[in-house]
Amino acid sequence: MRVVSINVGLPREVEAQGTIVLTSIFKTPASGPVQVRWLNLEGDQQSDLRVHGGADKAVYVYPAEHYGFWRAELPAAALPWGVFGENLTTNGLREDTTYVGDRFHIGSAELVVTQPRIPCFKLGIRFGRPDMVKRFLESGRSGFYLSVAQEGAVSVGDPITLVAREHGSLTVADLVGVYTAEAPNHDLLRRASELPALPAGWRDHFRKQLENTTASPGRTP
Numbered sequence: 001m002r003v004v005s006i007n008v009g010l011p012r013e014v015e016a017q018g019t020i021v022l023t024s025i026f027k028t029p030a031s032g033p034v035q036v037r038w039l040n041l042e043g044d045q046q047s048d049l050r051v052h053g054g055a056d057k058a059v060y061v062y063p064a065e066h067y068g069f070w071r072a073e074l075p076a077a078a079l080p081w082g083v084f085g086e087n088l089t090t091n092g093l094r095e096d097t098t099y100v101g102d103r104f105h106i107g108s109a110e111l112v113v114t115q116p117r118i119p120c121f122k123l124g125i126r127f128g129r130p131d132m133v134k135r136f137l138e139s140g141r142s143g144f145y146l147s148v149a150q151e152g153a154v155s156v157g158d159p160i161t162l163v164a165r166e167h168g169s170l171t172v173a174d175l176v177g178v179y180t181a182e183a184p185n186h187d188l189l190r191r192a193s194e195l196p197a198l199p200a201g202w203r204d205h206f207r208k209q210l211e212n213t214t215a216s217p218g219r220t221p
Contacts, residue, residue, distance in 0.1 A: 001090065001091065001092030001093055001159065001160035001161070001162075002090070002091050002092065002157060002158060002159050002160060003088055003089075003090055003106060003107075003154060003155070003156055003157060003158045003160065004064045004081065004089045004090060004091050004156065005029045005064075005081035005082060005088075005089040005156060006029065006030045006034045006041070006087065006088060006089075006154060006155070006156060007027035007028060007029055007030065007081060007082030007086060007087055007088070007089065008027060008028070008030050008034065008041050008042070008043035008044035008087065009024050009025070009026050009027040009028060009043075009044060009045075009082075010024065010043070010044070010045050011023065011024045011045060011046075011047040012024070012026060014026075014125060016125045021122065021125060022047045022048065023047050023122045023125060023126075024044070024045060024046055024047045024052070024085075025085040025122045025123065025125070025126045026085075026126065027044075027082035027083075027085055027086070027087070028082060029080075029081055029082060029156075030043060032155070033107070033153040033154065033155045034153065034154055034155070035151070035152075035153050036058075036059065036106075036107075036109040036111070036148055036151055036152055036153065036154055037058075037148070037151055038055065038058065038148050038151060039053060039054070039055065039058050039148075040053065040058055040059070040087075041059065041087050041154075044087060052120075055147050055148075056114045056115065056145060056147050056199045057114070057115070057145040057147075058145070058146060058147055058148050059087045059088060059111060059145065059146040059147075059148065060085060060086045060087050060088070060117060060143060060144075060145055060146075061086060061087070061088045061089075061090055061093060061143055061144055061145070061146060062084045062085075062086035062088075062089055062090070062143035063089075063090055063091070063093055063094055063095075063141070063143065064081070064089050064090060064091050065091065065094065066139075066141040066143075067079055067081075069139065069141065070141075073135070073139075074127070074129075077127060083126065083127075084123070084126075084136075084143065085122075085123065085126065086143055088106075088154070090160060092160065093160065094173075095116070095140065095141070095142060095143075095144065095171065095172040095173040095176065096171055096172075096173040097171065098113055098144060098171060098172050099113065099165055099166065099169040099170065099171050099172070100113050100114065100115065100166075100169050100170055100171075100172065100175065100195060100197045100198050101113060101164075101165065101166035101169045101195075101196075101197030102162060102164070102165050102166075102169075103149065103162070103163050103164040103165075104146075104160050104161060104162055104163065105160075105161045105163055106152075106154050106158055106159075106160050106161075107152055107153050107154035107155055107158045108150075108152030108153050108154075109148065109150055109151060109152030109153065109154055110148075110149040110150035110152070110163070111146040111147065111148055111149060112146060112147045112148075112149050112197070113144055113145075113146055113172065113197075114144075114145050114146060114147050114197070114198070114199055115144065115145050115172075115175070115198060115199055115202055116142040116143070116144050116145075116172045116175050116176045116179070117142050117143045117144060117145060118137070118142070118179070119132075119133050119136050119137070120133070121133060123136060137176075137180055138180075140173060140176060140177075142172065142176050144172045166196070166197055168191075169195060169197060170188070170191060170192060170195060174188060174192075175192060175198070175202075178192055178206070179205075184209060184210075184213040186210065186213065186214065189206050189207075189209055189210040189213070190210055192206040193206040193207035193210055
């Protein structure tokens with residue numbers, strides 16, 4: 001497992017459907033070691049802190065392996081590293097084998113997997129396709145966020161080393177599946193709602209889903 005590209009970007013204004021939108025989804029590869037701070041990478045900044053950024057979403061990872069799929073799906077699109085808004089493009093990390101709570105050493109930094117990425121409308125702006133958010137979710141190729149347990153520097157080519165995994169956790173793919181499923185999986189909903197490494201907002205979401213789907217007839221959820 002290794003770092004393929006490190007991508008950063010500052011907020012910029014773009015026009016979308018006649019409206020000016022502030023976004024940081026436009027990332028470009030950075031050269032040399034990049035410092036990983038508690039809330040983002042050096043040279044990177046989130047635009048709307050109501051829904052982006054914060055300690056649980058300091059660094060966004062996207063697997064380089066997914067780019068082949070998207071080149072086939074979007075043959076006319078330019079797909080440089082970082083086009084999905086990721087900070088780290090990686091090789092060897094997949095949603096179905098990466099667990100929430102996994103702790104990794106990358107360079108001199110230590111990072112912890114917190115949650116999948118559920119994209120907002122700005123992904124559609126980046127690709128010039130209003131259907132991109134739907135396609136992205138349906139693909140199951142979500143990528144995931146990391147929190148920063150220890151600040152440090154990362155470089156392209158750095159190995160990614162798993163140093164700890166929480167017993168009984170769920171994979172990123174598990175969480176995307178239960179989040180997007182039309183029919184509720186009560187066991188996964190329960191496990192997700194009780195997962196300590198998952199941010200509180202996600203646990204609350206799954207707990208409410210579980211309560212609503214297990215409510216007895218006549219009972220107000």
